[in-house]
Amino acid sequence: MSVLMSLAMFPTDTNGSKSKEVSEILNIIKNSGLKYQLTSMNTIVEAKTLKELLDLVNLCYLKLESLGCNRVYAVLNFDIRTSGEDRIKSKIASVEKHIGTVSK
Template sequence: MSFLVEFAMFPTDKGESVSNYVSRIIKMIDSLGIPYKLTPMGTVFEANTMEEALEVINNAYKQLEPDCNRIYTAIKMDIRKGAQNRMEGKIKSVEKKLNKKINI
């Protein structure tokens, strides 16, 4: 099963630039060894179970909670039985139909 998750999480009480805080979350995700992609508006990762997906979100929150008083979070999930490696597969499917490589 594939749980494709796109989320954004950052403090809203730390000024205009929050990259230092987002970096904490990315470092944590990277340490888990799960596939992910950082985008300008959020992060996409793939998990095998709902529990695993929610654990990543919970751990992301724990990176910010100690010194952030207000945290914004948006989460989208696409859950599909019998599928894997959809982060790459979905892009390749569109590229095949366009007959060209997409810059991401």
């Protein structure tokens, strides 16, 4: 099984940049041992089970809570497939076969 998750999570009760809080979340993802890719709008994470990703989301939320965030905005999208691996890269490669490099 391969589960991809797109995650955007940040506090809404703070002013200005959210990079400090996002960095704390990214550190949790980084230390999870799961494959991930940071983008300018979200972080994509790949796991073998949905439970792994849901547990990770909970850890990210708990971190923001421990930082004193009283309100958190989160958007999650999942692509769940019974087979496959390293889909963070292979999905992009599949498109690039048709049109060439898609990112600069």
